[in-house]
Amino acid sequence: MPRMQHVESSSVDAVGFDPARNELTVRFVSGDTYVYGMVPRAVFEALLGADSIGRFVNERIKPRHPVRSS
Incomplete structure (x- = not known):
């Protein structure tokens, strides 16, 4: 699992990015963690700068990206 960083969001607790695999890991406030594949670094960086992290993840x-639970 990549190094996770806390984000300010009511639904997302932390995110991490593995550039070697282009995988985004999202840990939700509920405790559920999912790994999204084929995520470009630019999308991860846009996520970090989004006004609403939760809305960005949902939209x-x-x-757009395949998912597996972690």
């Missing part, structure tokens, strides 16, 4: 990550 730009979940519908």
Whole structure:
């Protein structure tokens, strides 16, 4: 698992990015953790700068990237 960093969000607790695999790990406040594949670094950086991390995950990550639970 990549190094996780806490984010300010009511639904997402922390995120991490593995550039070697282009995988984004998202740990939700509920404790559930998911790994999204084929995520470019630019998308991860946009996520970190988003006004709403939760909305970004729901609109730009979940519908576009394959997922597995961690």
